[in-house]
Amino acid sequence: MTPDNRITAILPNPFCKPVCPASRQRASAPGLLRLILLVGRLLILGWLANIPAVIAQAQPTVIISGEVSATVRKNIVQHLGLGSEHCQISDRRRSVLLENADEKIRQALQALGYYHSSWSPALSSSDQCWTMTIEVIPGTATTLGRVQVEIDGDARNDPAFAQLLETSLPKTGEQLNHGHYEAFKQSMQKLAQQRGYAESRFTRQQLQISLKNQKADILLGFNSGPRYHFGPVNFEQAVFDDAFLAQFLPFSATTPFHAPLLSQFQQSLINSRYFDQVIVTQLPPERETQQIPVQVVLTPGPRYSTSLGVGIATDTGPRGSIGFRNNRANQKGHRYGADAQLSRVKSIVSLEYQIPLQQPDTEFVTFKTGWEEEDTDSADSETWFAGAAHSRSLDNGWIRTIDLVYRVESFEVGDDRNSTELVVPGIGWQKTRADNPAYPYTGWRTHFSLRGAAESLGSDLSFLQLQGSGKYILPLLGGRVLGRLEGGLSLMSNFEEMPSSFRFFAGGDNSVRGYDYEELGPMNDRGEVVGGRHLLTASLEYDYPVYKDYALAVFYDVGNAFDNSSFTLKRSFGVGLRWRSPLGPIRLDLAFPDTSEQAFRIHLSMGPDL
DSSP states (O other): OOTTSOOOOOOOOTTSOTTSOHHHHHHHHHHHHHHHHHHHHHHHHHHHHHHHHHHHHOOOEEEEESSOOHHHHHHHHHHHOGGGOOSSOOHHHHHHHHHHHHHHHHHHHHTTTOOSOEEEEEEEEOSSOEEEEEEEEOOOOOEEEEEEEEEESGGGGOHHHHHHHHHHSOOTTSBOOHHHHHHHHHHHHHHHHHTTOTTOEEEEEEEEEETTTTEEEEEEEEEOOOOOEEEEEEEEOSSSOHHHHHTTOSOOTTSBOOHHHHHHHHHHHHHTTOEEEEEEEEOOOBTTTTEEEEEEEEEEOOSEEEEEEEEEETTTEEEEEEEEEESOSSTTOOEEEEEEEEESSEEEEEEEEEEEOSSTTTEEEEEEEEEEEEEOSSEEEEEEEEEEEEEEEOTTSOEEEEEEEEEEEEEEETTEEEEEEEEEEEEEEEEEEESOSSSOSSEEEEEEEEEEEOGGGTOSSOEEEEEEEEEEEEEETTEEEEEEEEEEEEEOSOGGGSOGGGSBOBOSTTSSTTSOTTOBSOBOTTSOBOOBSEEEEEEEEEEEEEETTEEEEEEEEEEEEESSSOOOOEEEEEEEEEEEETTEEEEEEEEEESSOSSSOEEEEEESOOO
16 A cells, blocks of 8 residues: 555556567556556446445335325334344244234224224335235225314303314314324313413313224313413513613503414514624413513624625716714614715715614614715706604515605705705505525515695795605516506606706616616607606516526616606517626626617616616
8 A cells, every 4th residue: 555545556568569679668668557557546436436326225115005095105104113134034023014014004004094904014025125015995984974073161252262162173084093183182182272371181081993993083171271361571681771672562461362473573673783693582381460571682793884885886986975873872762874975976974863663674764864975867956855764664575664854955966056955754555475586486575755835835936746656576487577567657847947856867777778777768859868747667577597507688678767658668679698696786788779879778777686
């Protein structure tokens, strides 16, 4: 053996006869030797790799003949438990297996209601392993006759138990199945525990089987006792007021105990993003008070957090963001933060203060102020704003936001320069559903909003504006279909005074590709895009994975911004590359517009699909 445990051999050159020059043999032998050793290693590794497959294939088998269902066959095999046996066993072991098979087959058949069955097991051997062959004559199955369940205690009037009896209790005339019978009893006990029946017990458990009549009666008695209520909730933490934490509770001391409410309570605390760890424990019941206390152990998250982000897109060019948060401004759960987003097209600096309300994880008021600047080929604007918004997650999954914003905006569109002061109330709804937020194959996102201003409320002009957007993703032929629709409608008389931030434009990475960012819309007499009253864009896309995290895409976009019904829809089509990067989806598109100064346009964008 050589030091690295490799076998070294000296072989003659098979391509030379003894008269070959020695120098030639010395020159070619090392290369040939390496080739032979490499081939030999590959052959050995291939042989070793196949050994587990050969071993895995050689195992005992069970063959069941007769007019029996797949359920019966499966139950017999499970009761026999031959999967752990080896192929090479002694004659004594075979005798034991065959002897024990009778009892196990009987148990398997009777568990499914076959009490008048016959069977004959036998063992046979082959060169590789052995086989157990069983011929089964199941006979007539035993069916259920009388099925009686008597419930005493508070559960007698509990709708949850009535529903359990309706959906899970074996019915008269059904084939006897011992597994279903035991599962039903376990369901009753589990339901009782979940709903606070701490003293519940079976007073009668009888399964009466008449072999002569081939009938079975189920006779059960269940005394639930009183239903306990939620007891005191003890919070183990030193950060927030207990009164604030109590607002997360979905129950009170008068609420009958229901275990799923504890899970809901825990999830609400997690969703609040105040804590790194949340442990909610149901303590032992207290019979004197008929209550079930709850213990909550909370590990707070970091009080301060910062964020730093960079990105790039065709619409905005390179962009960066920085943020700061105080996640625990006081013991009542208030938060505040500052954000800055910078790019060559749009920059925003803002401050906000957030106050949780009665349901702290789903309802809060946010006060916000800041500065925003936008500079595109179509319009320039600078805006100072301050406002408040009330956001609430509704029971149906929608998030509703009602806001009121004071805006002072200076803008330039085409040759027009103007400034406005607006008090803008608004309301919006949004909802997102996805099977996988990072890369959904099925999902959708919808948003609707209504906002406006009135001169009677202190604004420089009056208008009403409705906006809506939706994006849908569906699986198709191993890939995904992505559909997108966006629309906007403005109602006002003197549109020339409308600030550029409230006008509609089309074109760009997330609009009609093939056109520059906000390049599309109505034009003035000099051919400059000035934005429109209304907006309509749509997109249809299909992407298909081709290699690991990469996918190819084809798409078709259509839309425009316009003032009246006589407008032209701009169209484009193209191909793209998708990459599920560690930072999120990255999209690279090559789009061909129907009419443009450029024959094609490249689009680069980042961000979630929904």
